[in-house]
Amino acid sequence: MRDRLAATGMPGGFAAVLAGMDRSIAKGSEDRVSPAVEEVTGQSPRSFADFAAAHASVWRR
Template structure:
């Protein structure tokens, strides 16, 4: 459940983040930049749910809610109201397209493309089959 509507983002495997994080500072030539590390494609949470459904063998759905509903749900679970606005606000920002971007950083630093979400989902299918 998110308030991202059909907003997209470049989901990235933590292993790709770690590889860039280890390699970039160790390179002979300094990068002198803050790398934007993204996956191969910008996906919505509905896209992610569909990819997970395909490998899990069961339906997984993304439930979209409003910013207010997300904020209130977080607050109802014990998250302080002021803090609940932060993740709900990030969802709203994604809905507006702020994270619909991709970067070649992983391939530039590592010499290979990042893991696709489909490959990530397939590699972790057993976790979603439970």
């Protein structure tokens, strides 16, 4: 990832930081749940698959 980002002209140090973040996320560093959706909307959160299924008619237009 670092090499691919650097090949686009991104500075090497920044490419390394982003690649490290990507590696960390892949290992689960962002695998957490927050109560924010319910606190903000008053509704329980749901998966994207459930959301898409509930609104399938919109996706078909």
